[in-house]
Amino acid sequence: MSQQPSNNKETTTVANRYEAHQGLLQDKIILVTGAGDGIGKAAALTFARHGATVILLGRTTEKLEAVYDIIEANGWPQAAIYPMNLEGAAIHDYETMAATIEKEFGQLHGLLHNAGLLGKLGPLSQYDPDMWQRIMQVNVNAEFMMTQALLPIMRESGPASILFTTSNVGHEGRANWGAYAVSKFATEGLMQTLADEEDGISEVRVNCINPGRVRTAMRASAYPGEDPMTLKAPEEIMAAYLYLMGDDSQKVNGQTVDAQ
Numbered sequence: 001m002s003q004q005p006s007n008n009k010e011t012t013t014v015a016n017r018y019e020a021h022q023g024l025l026q027d028k029i030i031l032v033t034g035a036g037d038g039i040g041k042a043a044a045l046t047f048a049r050h051g052a053t054v055i056l057l058g059r060t061t062e063k064l065e066a067v068y069d070i071i072e073a074n075g076w077p078q079a080a081i082y083p084m085n086l087e088g089a090a091i092h093d094y095e096t097m098a099a100t101i102e103k104e105f106g107q108l109h110g111l112l113h114n115a116g117l118l119g120k121l122g123p124l125s126q127y128d129p130d131m132w133q134r135i136m137q138v139n140v141n142a143e144f145m146m147t148q149a150l151l152p153i154m155r156e157s158g159p160a161s162i163l164f165t166t167s168n169v170g171h172e173g174r175a176n177w178g179a180y181a182v183s184k185f186a187t188e189g190l191m192q193t194l195a196d197e198e199d200g201i202s203e204v205r206v207n208c209i210n211p212g213r214v215r216t217a218m219r220a221s222a223y224p225g226e227d228p229m230t231l232k233a234p235e236e237i238m239a240a241y242l243y244l245m246g247d248d249s250q251k252v253n254g255q256t257v258d259a260q
């Protein structure tokens with residue numbers, strides 16, 4: 001690509017029009033969290049279809065196995081399964097994860113932080129503090145600890161991409177979205193802080209993706225009355241995921257990109 005997009009809007013335009021070639025992610029090792037369902041599942045399959053070896057992380061092993069089987073049946077690079085409940089994981093679990101990836105693969109080129117917890121919607125005045133803690137643990141603390149543990153191997157892997165997942169309620173506060181909204185503001189802050197720190201000292205780029213309204217279990221639980229067929233399927237928003245994971249976005253850092 002001759003000219004790199006330099007702001008969120010330009011990058012969003014380029015990302016949404018992106019047409020990846022089949023071997024875009026060949027020889028790349030990419031970890032996807034929440035890979036068993038929804039957008040994470042679609043991203044894992046899309047990355048594998050474009051040549052990546054995907055590490056499938058999630059809390060429901062059967063779902064991860066089903067994704068693994070699809071990858072195998074298609075003859076794409078053999079995936080790996082890493083069952084983990086982000087709610088209970090502590091720093092030593094992430095250190096073990098980093099050591100395992102180092103031993104098994106020696107490199108890590110991509111990290112898609114996609115797993116997320118919505119919780120119950122409702123006003124902050126009545127918000128359950130335990131729910132608040134759980135959502136912050138999965139949506140923010142786990143991302144921080146995992147990123148910190150995996151950063152050394154990613155810095156050693158040549159061009160690498162860390163992609164966080166945000167939401168419309170992560171840029172502008174909205175009533176009743178509680179800890180979920182606050183966690184997405186925090187995710188954007190985490191992304192911007194890390195992107196600035198890595199700028200110029202490593203080949204790790206750090207960005208956010210905002211999926212928009214997508215037909216998944218999480219969306220259905222937030223909008224139970226909505227006709228899901230009016231929404232895009234996860235597979236339909238993958239252009240931006242491919243752009244941000246592949247080397248064509250090498251110079252894109254610190255940006256928030258809308259996938260729709």
Ligand SMILES: NC(=O)c1ccc[n+]([C@@H]2O[C@H](COP(=O)([O-])OP(=O)(O)OC[C@H]3O[C@@H](n4cnc5c(N)ncnc54)[C@H](OP(=O)(O)O)[C@@H]3O)[C@@H](O)[C@H]2O)c1
Binds near residue numbers: 033036059063113212
């Ligand atoms: N769908 C939308 O319209 C939309 C819009 C904006 C942003 N997003 C964001 O996009 C991302 C994916 O959402 P989605 O709609 O695909 O949701 P989803 O279908 O509910 O999938 C969420 C994934 O996260 C995993 N997960 C949840 N808690 C976990 C934990 N404690 N440990 C490990 N994995 C855990 C789930 O695993 P299990 O399947 O095993 O439960 C599942 O695979 C989220 O970050 C969400 O906030 C979605």
